[in-house]
Structures are given as C-alpha cells and as structure tokens.
Amino acid sequence: MRRSFLVLATAALFLGACSEPPKTSTPAARPVTVAAQAGSPLTASGKARIALLLPLSGRAAPIGQAMQQAAEMALFDNGSKELALSAYDSGDSAETAVEAYRKARLDGAALVLGPLYGTSASALVPLVNQGGMNVVAFSNDEQVAQRGVWIMGIAAPPQVRRVVDHAFEAGIRRFATFAPQTAYGEQMARTLETYVNTRGGTVVGREFFDPSGSDIPAQARQLAASAKGDGGKLAVLVPVAPPALPVALASLATNGLDGRAVQLIGTGVWDFPGVGSESMLRGAWYAAPDPAKRADFERRFVSTYGRPPHRLATLAYDGVGLASHLARLKPGGDFSAEALTNPNGFSGVDGIFRFLPDGRSERALAVIEIQGERGVVISPAPTTFAGQPTN
Numbered sequence: 001m002r003r004s005f006l007v008l009a010t011a012a013l014f015l016g017a018c019s020e021p022p023k024t025s026t027p028a029a030r031p032v033t034v035a036a037q038a039g040s041p042l043t044a045s046g047k048a049r050i051a052l053l054l055p056l057s058g059r060a061a062p063i064g065q066a067m068q069q070a071a072e073m074a075l076f077d078n079g080s081k082e083l084a085l086s087a088y089d090s091g092d093s094a095e096t097a098v099e100a101y102r103k104a105r106l107d108g109a110a111l112v113l114g115p116l117y118g119t120s121a122s123a124l125v126p127l128v129n130q131g132g133m134n135v136v137a138f139s140n141d142e143q144v145a146q147r148g149v150w151i152m153g154i155a156a157p158p159q160v161r162r163v164v165d166h167a168f169e170a171g172i173r174r175f176a177t178f179a180p181q182t183a184y185g186e187q188m189a190r191t192l193e194t195y196v197n198t199r200g201g202t203v204v205g206r207e208f209f210d211p212s213g214s215d216i217p218a219q220a221r222q223l224a225a226s227a228k229g230d231g232g233k234l235a236v237l238v239p240v241a242p243p244a245l246p247v248a249l250a251s252l253a254t255n256g257l258d259g260r261a262v263q264l265i266g267t268g269v270w271d272f273p274g275v276g277s278e279s280m281l282r283g284a285w286y287a288a289p290d291p292a293k294r295a296d297f298e299r300r301f302v303s304t305y306g307r308p309p310h311r312l313a314t315l316a317y318d319g320v321g322l323a324s325h326l327a328r329l330k331p332g333g334d335f336s337a338e339a340l341t342n343p344n345g346f347s348g349v350d351g352i353f354r355f356l357p358d359g360r361s362e363r364a365l366a367v368i369e370i371q372g373e374r375g376v377v378i379s380p381a382p383t384t385f386a387g388q389p390t391n
Helices: 061-079 094-106 118-123 125-129 156-169 183-199 216-226 244-254 291-305 313-327
Strands: 048-054 083-089 111-113 135-137 149-151 174-180 202-209 234-237 263-266 285-288 346-348 351-355 361-363 366-371 374-379
Touching: 048 061, 048 094, 048 313, 061 083, 061 291, 061 313, 083 094, 083 313, 094 118, 094 125, 111 313, 118 125, 118 135, 118 149, 156 183, 156 234, 156 263, 156 285, 156 366, 156 374, 174 183, 174 216, 174 244, 183 202, 183 234, 202 216, 216 244, 291 313, 291 374, 313 346
Parallel strands: 048 083, 048 111, 111 135, 135 149, 174 202, 174 234, 234 263, 263 285
Antiparallel strands: 285 366, 346 351, 351 361, 366 374
16 A cells, blocks of 8 residues: 555554566567466466465565465465465565566466555556456555555545444534644545535534644644534544544643544544553544454464464455455356456455445445443444445
C-alpha cells in the first residue's frame, strides 16, 4: 500500500526503497509481453500455482514473516489439495515487487496475492495489462485500485461511512473532524464531509493539527469554538492513532468535547490491543471487522507459532482462502476478473468481502463501542451482500 496507508495500522510504518530493477536489452520497438515466457499455471499434480508477494526482507520483514505463516495456516486449513503456494520477496520497494512479480509469472503463477504496499501494487499495473496474472494486493489504498489489481486491505473510507451510518441511526446529525494534517487525516475529513452531506447532515467544524502534536491544544480550542450550537448532539471524528491519541483526546476534553458532551467516532487506527486503556475513549464508536471472528484465528496462530500474529496476518490467511475457493470453481481453477468480482463475495476471518469491477473491495464491518477495557459490538456486521448497493 502507499506508505501513508498501512492496512488498519497506526499510520506509522514508512519503509525505504531498495535497489534499482534489472535493465533489459530488449529493443523498445519490439517489447516482449510478460506472458511470453510464462510457465504452466498448474503443477504436474494439477494444483494451481499461487504466488505470495510479501516483504520478507527489509524493515517490514517481521510483518511479511507473520503474513507468510498465516498463509501457510490457511493452506493447511483450506487449500492444500488445490493450491501450490510459493512466496516471493517483494522487499521494501516497488522495484523489488516488480522483480518478484516477473519471477512469479515465469514460474507460471495463476494468481498473485500481494504485495503489501500500494506503491508496489501500482507498479505492477503495466505488467498485468501486458497479459500478466491478476493481482489481489494487501493494500488498503483505494487510489491504486483498478481492474486487474484489486485491493484486499480494509480501506479507511468505508470505515467512516459505516460509523456515520450508525450515528445517523442514533439520531445524530451534526459532525466535526479533528485529525492530523496528513494524507490519511485529510482523506478521512473529506470522506466524512462528502458522506454526511449526502445523508443530509451538517459538518460544523474541521481542524487539522501538526503530526508532531505541537499545536493540538490550539486546534482543539478552534474546533470547540466552531462546533458550538444547539442543533442536537455532535459526533466528532478523531482518526488519530497513538502516540498522538492521548494528547488529542485530552485537548478535546479540556475544551468541552469529551465523551460525555459529544459522541467520539473513529476508524480502524483504534483497532489495537488495549484501546480501552484510553479512559477518554470509553463510549466511543469505530467501525472494524468483528473481533470475535479474529479471536479464534489469533489463538490458533499463537498455538502454532508461539506468538501473537501481526494485525495484517489475517489478510494473507483470507487471501489463501479466497484462492482455494477460486481453485475449486472448475478444473484448473478460475482466477479471472469475473470470478473475482462475484457480487455475492467471499467469507474470511475478517468477515465477508467482495471485489468491485474498479479494483476496490467492500467489506461488511461491525460498529464497536469501547466499554471498559474492551470493545463491544453494538451493530453487527452484515452476513450477506444481498440487497446492498456498492459504494
């Protein structure tokens, strides 16, 4: 995913670049398509070859390792009879991901799961367009999504729309945003404003603060001033992760915008262990996959590998489950765009999901209220996409 958009992470992983890609001596007037030397998508035993592109080297190697282990768990649970899974190191850069994709294509992969970053996924588009295999990336950056390169990560805009819908159901019509001056914070503010206006509500304030946190108290005062009014209860979107989160909450509370006076709402950046320890978040809402379904996966991962999984590991697990399902659709599997965009979607540890024709994904999210030391589902995630329009 793009470096400012890690799936459900705390928006704090920014990884560097690797070496330049190898040069080619092929004349520009006679390009060789990526499909020209592709191997067979099936093994001698009839298993579909699936490529897993993960950062197995570089600063994100621990994440890549956890995702590879989750994929191996899924292969054992779901797809060992249908799939031959091979891991390729996509490293820290788009160049390394391109080289990994080329290797996977030469090996005959029928489908690519990964890479992790949006910049890397975007770099694969020309190869896919040359006739390469479809990509299901683990990015959550909707800006890189397109037909042939689908994003599987849990994108942030749908999280905002889901929690806003719940606020409307609770009778709230006034909204505001308090966010860092980052690409992520600005995207969340735009999403809130667009969607609230569509729903007929009112956005009464929007304040951004320096990511360093130096001006958080001053910006909180400005938000409080702009949010004054008697038009009913106010919901304040705070898409802020630690370490800035406690300061942001304290500054809002100092200016009368605490959980008793307003409804605090958030995004998946709050989906971290011990979120309930932030006492000022008690009663706040955010949208995320139902944690109960993930709990069983986490227990089994700990039992198998002796440590908790990284939060992104479920994406790899569900990706292999998806590939296993596609492999059973017909002899040799069906990894086409038409199969991937089945409107009924697919089921995974993080709930049901489906891919849209434009490369985006849609997930069924629950609304979670922070109560005491834990999050409690107060609005369950839908169990089917039947009758639901695409966003």
